[in-house]
Amino acid sequence: MSKKSIRNFLGGLLLCFTAAAIHFSSMDVKAASASFADFQMQGDTLVKYTGTASAVSIPTSVKHIGKEAFAGHTELVKVEVPGYIESIDYNAFSGCSSLETIAIPDTVTSIGNGAFSGCSSLRNMKLGKNLKKLGSGVFAGCHRLSSLTLDKKNESFAYENGVIYSKDKKILYCMIPGYSxxxxxxxxxxxxxxxxxxxxxxxxxxxxxxxxxxxxxxxxxxxxxxxxxxxxxxxxxxxxxxxxxxxxxxxxxxxxxxxxxxxxxxxxxxxxxxxxxxxxxxxxxxxxxxxxxxxxxxxxxxxxxxxxxDAGNGQEGSGTSGNNNGSSNGAADENPEGNAGGNVSGTLNGNLLGQSAVVGGNAVVFMDNSQSMVRSGNGQTENSQGESIQSGNIQSYPDSGTAAMEVIGGGSSPSYPKYTVVNNETIASQAYYRNSQLENYRIPEGIKRIGEFAFARSGLASVTIPEGVTAIGYGAFYHCDNLAEIEIPSSVTEIEPSAFAETKWLKEKKNDRENPFVIVGDGILIAYGGMGSQIEIPGSVKQIGAEAFKGNTQITGVSLPSSVTIIGEDAFAGCSNLVSISGGENLTEIRDRAFEGCPISTIKIPASVKKIGLKAYDMSNSGKHDWTKNAVFLGSQLPAVSYETTATRLVNEEYRDAVFKDVQVAVVDENITKEDIPGTVLDFKAGGFRGLVCTVKRAASGDTPGLLEVKFCMMHKAEVNSRSMPDEIVLYGKTYELSGQEDMEYLSEDGDAATQGGEAGNTAAGNETEGTAAAGAGRVTVEISSTTISSQPGAFAEMSGNQGNYILSISDNTTDRDAVNSAYRRAVSGSGLTALQVYNITLLDADKRIPITKLGKQQMSVTIPIPSGISAQNLKVVCLDEDGQLEKVNSRVVTVENQQCVRFEANHFSVYGICN
CATH class of the missing domain: 3.80.10.10 (Ribonuclease Inhibitor)
Known part of the structure; x- marks a missing residue:
């Protein structure tokens, strides 16, 4: 072959390689692009990104980037945020360790807590001129972020020498972690x-x-x-x-x-x-x-x-969720890892002795009651007689996880040991959390309840739940990735959110197109894997379980059989095309956020309904016109307000909102009077309703509009405007005109929940805290109703980061004295207490009127006079957890205005004991 031929051959070969390279390069770019299907939406909020692209352009239809929407996507390198985004919620991009650059447009007004935490590759950041709210820990762990650009026209913040301040420099938000x-x-x-x-x-x-x-x-x-x-x-x-x-x-x-x-x-x-x-x-x-x-x-x-x-951020898990954690049936807004930040198991001859987990920042050991040997909180093993046998120490693991951590109780290490099985009836919360050695398990006979996160992230492959178990707690089997076989008996009547989320079993069930309805226990529909837009619920279903259809945007209509009595928490939340609900004539309960964000044409409440939960019908992000956001009550009595456990967690402030949020008009029976309103879903205070209460004076017929008479206005006069006082509305597709506005009665002029908060109970002392620098405008009012605690000054409470108004109530508890004594003897090898005073301690959201049971990672410092009969020497504070097991609480004796007081750190509220 001539040299010229060789040159031509090589040139042609090189051209082929170049073309192939270009082809493959274009394929790579195409593969790295996100499709619209990768973005799970709820109204105009991006709830979860499920793609795997390295470069992502957020759709222009998105106005809000939701909690943990991109969290854990380590493949992300670049994100383009369109100029329509208004807010970025907490942990939105947390743990995106490869993310290098992101520009925040001027339209963004709010960035939540931890929004970019753990973005360890982030090098460039620009904050726009309209940013008004910046959370805590936004850039924590961004070690390569050494500088930041803040728009000069921003009127809320100042940036100087690596530090972000408020404009007046009174508030220091953060130092950029990589600033040299x-x-x-x-x-x-x-x-x-x-x-x-x-x-x-x-x-x-x-x-x-x-x-x-x-x-x-x-x-x-x-x-x-x-x-x-x-x-x-x-x-x-x-x-x-x-x-x-x-x-x-x-x-x-x-x-x-x-x-x-x-x-x-x-x-x-x-x-x-x-x-x-x-x-x-x-x-x-x-x-x-x-x-x-x-x-x-x-x-x-x-x-x-x-x-x-600011968001509480008290719930933390063991890591940010990755791509697989974002399904519509995944963990609720809180990561179900719950309290445990880690654990380590002790074994003897191959048998599990006990496992430690971080509870309230302490290494707590869960003792397996079925074994003859257990491990105690001091790093020793004990036999059933409580005799100590030297063994290796148990490491005290730290808190770690997302803004979803649940800390059960305060305390100083070592904490009291706990048992996996409580009173032969309950599998304790977190009992086997992250226990990788647990593969096949049969719940013992006699168990009635499986606690929160009891088996979460364990190595379970199969589990048998015996007849007699009635309740399965929040996240009980969450992320048991190998769990493929589950037997759930008909005795189970309650399954809380995320109980089986991210298990192999549930994923396989949802992929069974021939049997799309996943029905377990006593007729509980917990998931749906079908593809249809019109859903007819089977007649065997008694409950629509928590999150069963959450985020299913294909559904347009649902027919409920007469057998259904309960619609669970978040059951249809985010079903943004659901406009029609029929049937359900025997419904008794509609739980929190059941239809949040659903553009239902006309909300119809059957006469059988007794209770409706918070935000059950939230129309604020439904996309509906104001004059179509209406509800009709078919019964002669109005339902009461209810709330679920998730609403009692401090971090879930947004869950504590009106039952009928953004609903304009409620149509009720003509015999309803103002005396029937208090305590119901239409109560200005209890239900948070802000709208008009009307009755039908003339039904619409053909092209002739109907007529409604306004009976009550559940708003302050200052809130009434053309939007809240329309001339006509639409019910069942028909126009109805409104009359009687001139004579309507205002039922909100007696004040709101916050001003009524101090009236509850007879108090021996009520003191407001002066707050701390971090408390902002928030306050905690302490109310004491006790014969053993002095009414003198000395009772106050402080909560770091508090922005709200709360009422801390402390009252005598004479019924749980034996329970605290017994729990103490179990935890401290049979020793008893010489003196004990027992109290109920509750925290109430004064604005929303909802009790707060868990503060998550936050803590409240509570100071009260030392109760009568209790010595300052060797004083202890203890409390009972949700399973009735004992927890140690951090405490010390202090002097306030020449009076001896006890100060303790609380992060959940229940039965407390002050003792010697």
Whole structure:
């Protein structure tokens, strides 16, 4: 072959390779592009991204990026945010460790807690001119983010030398984690530091706190591993949870006389630390009692899952969810990992002895009652007689996870041990959480309830639930990835949200097109895998289970059989094309958010309905016109308001909203009077209804419009306008005119829930807290109804990051004294208490009138006079968890206005005991 022929051949071959390369390159680009199907929507909110592309352009129809929408997508490198986005919710991009660049358009007004936490590759960030709200820990763990651009026209924030402040520099939001400064002097204008403000700033060596700062909030300087010196001002009063935990190089630190509170975990794992304080001061007392043992990593908090205090962020799991966690039947807004940040199992001859999990920041050991040997909280094994046998120590794992962590109780390590089976009736909450050794399990006979997250993320492959079990708790089997075989008996009448989410069993059931309805227990429909738009529920169904159809945008109509009595929590939430509901004549209960975001043509409430939950009919994101957002009550009595456990978690503030949110007109029986309204779903206070209550005076016929008479207006006069007082509306596709506006009666003029909050009960003392620097406009009012607690000053409560109004009620409890005593004897090897006073402690959202049972990762510091009959010496505070097991609560004796008081840290509210 000639040289010319060879050149031509090689040239042609090179051309072929070039064309192939271009072809493959174009294929790669195409494969890396997200399709519209990858975006799960609820109205104009992007709920979850399920794609795998490295570069994503968010659809222009999206106005809000929801909670954890992109969380855990480690493949994401670049995200284009269109100029229509208004808000980015908490943890929206948390754990996107490959994300390098994202520009926030001027339309965005709000960025939630932890929105970009753990984006360890993020290098560039621009914040727009209209941003007004910035959460806590937004950039925590973004170690490569060394600079930030803030639009010069932004009127809410200032950016200077790596730190974001409020415009007046009174609030310090955060330091950019990668900012290369060794020393930081805080301006004297700063009065408030946000949680996580300096989290993981590993270049920081010296910090000088401003002269007007009263509190170092929770997690503020955690994991600043190079921090050597911090100088406090004499304005300082408090140092919060893990404020300096993991600051491995922090040395001698002076505590001013002004400091009156330091959380027990504030300086965890500061191995070089020595606190210097004047003799007799609080700082000196704290240092004398501080645990100076060095536990590597005890201060660790997973940056990819940092959330802030504004949203509570108290629930954390063990990691951000990846692509597979975002199905419509996945975990609710809270990651169902619950309380456990980690665990370790102890074994002897191959048998499980006990497993530790982090509960309230402590290593709690769950004892397997079925074994003859169990492991105790002090790192020893014990036999059934309580005799100690030396064994290896159990590591105390730290809190870690997303903004969904549930912390059960406060306490200082070591906590009391717990049992996997309680009173032979309950599998304890988190009993086998992350137990990888558990593969095949048969629930013992006699068990009635399986607790929250009891088997979540365990190694279960099969489980048999015996007849007699009636309830399966929230996230009980969540993310048991290998669980393929489940037997659920007909005795089960209650299955809480996310109980089987992300299990192999449920995924296979939903893929069975021949049997699309997943019906278990006593007729509970827990999932649907069909493809139709018109759904006819089988006659064997008694309950539409929690989240059964959530996010199914194909559904347009649903027919309910007469057998259905309950529609569960979030059952049809986000079914954005669901316009028609028929049947259901025997419905008794419609639970929280059941039809949230559904554009139902006319809401029809059967006469049989007795209770309706919060946000059951939320029309605010339904896309409907105002004059079509109406409800008709077919009965002569109005339903009462109900709420589910999820609404009682502090972090879920948005769940605590009106039953008929954004519904304009309620049509009721003509015999309904104003005396029938209080306590019902149309009550201005209890149900949060803001609209008109009308009766039918003339039914619509043909082209002739009907006539409604306005009886009551459930609004303040100042709220009435052309939108809230229409001339006509649409019911069942027919026009109805409104009359009687001139004579209507206002039923909201007697004040709102917040002003009524202090009237509940007879109080011996009621004191408002003065709040802290982090409390903002929020307050906690303490009400005491007790014969054993003095009414003198000394009762107050503070909650870091509090933005709301709450009522803390403390009352005598004479019925649970034996239960606390028994729980103590079980937990402390038979020893009893010499003195005990028992109280019910409850927290009420004063604005929404809903009790708060769990604070998540947040804590409330409660101070009350020491009860009569209790000595200040060896004083203990304990509480019962949801299963009736004992928990230790962090406490200390303090003096307030010359009166001896006990101060303790609470993060859930139940039965408490103060004892010796």
């Amino acid at each position: 400064t060794g020393e930081y002097k805080m301006p004297s204008t700063v009065e408030e530091i946000k949680n996580y403000a300096f989290w993981g700033c590993q270049n920081l060596k010296r910090v000088y706190i401003g002269s007007n700062v009263e509190e170092i909030p929770d997690y503020a300087f955690e994991k600043c591993t190079e921090l050597e010196k911090v100088a406090f001002s004499y304005s300082l009063r408090r140092i919060g949870v893990k404020a300096f935990a993991g600051c491995l190089n922090l040395g001698n630190t002076e505590i001013p006389m002004s400091v009156s509170y330091i959380h027990d975990t504030a300086f965890d794992s500061c191995s070089k630390l020595a606190l210097l304080a004047e003799a007799g001061s609080y700082g000196a007392e704290y240092e004398s009692k501080r645990d100076k043992s060095n536990v590597p990593g005890a201060g660790y908090q997973n940056t990819s899952n940092v959330g802030g205090t």
